[in-house]
Amino acid sequence: MNKPLLLAQIVATLERDLDVLTRAAQTAYETATAEENVAENKYDTLGLEASYLATGQARRSAEIRQALLGYQQLLLRDYDPQRGVQVSNLITLEDEKGARQQLFLGPAAAGLKIAEGTQATTVITPRSPLGQQLIGKRVDDEVTLAAHTLVIVAAT
Structure with missing residues (x-):
């Protein structure tokens, strides 16, 4: 596998993952804030659970966004026997x-x-x-x- 193609596939995969996770986080946020999901008693936790899910998905989205940025800015370097294995090898x-x-x-x-x-x-x-x-x-x-x-x- 050549590295430019591999890098393009990594970026495409991260973009897809980010898109899916962003949509899922939006759905969880809408569920958490929907008027019909306001807790009626202490055992009614659907809205609370959805807010925890939305928070976790938002954090994961931020991680993927950061990884995507790192790969979009990555300079591919050839292996250098003098330096040994480095990032992008x-x-x-x-x-x-x-x-x-x-x-x-x-x-x-x-x-x-x-x-x-x-x-x-x-x-x-x-x-x-x-x-x-x-x-x-x-x-x-x-x-x-x-x-x-x-x-x-x-x-x-």
């Missing part, structure tokens, strides 16, 4: 059994998976345990995570 790891996984070290949106054909790329950040270990590593370096040894076999 696409990394292929191989475990001791030969199984490979492709990771994109991005500024945010950890856990996001972008699929192209049968290959999936997982977004990780420098704040994750694996991301922390990868920063500055070079091709053929080893990293250990949860008793698994992984070798960096490629980086772009």
Whole structure:
């Protein structure tokens, strides 16, 4: 997978997620403030529950908006063997059994998976345990995570 295409897919996914979440937050807000949902007694909590939901969705929307901004401003850099792995590198790891996984070290949106054909790329950040270990590593370096040894076999 090439990095410009991957970056475009990450941005598109975050834009879709933001749109869906914004609409859901608006619906929850409307439910929370609807006149028919005013509590009639202490056990009538529909409006209160909807307001909690709207608040949580608004916070999540802000997080996605921030991640989207980070990716829209991200400068893609090629892997530099002198500096090792850095943010915006696409990394292929191989475990001791030969199984490979492709990771994109991005500024945010950890856990996001972008699929192209049968290959999936997982977004990780420098704040994750694996991301922390990868920063500055070079091709053929080893990293250990949860008793698994992984070798960096490629980086772009």
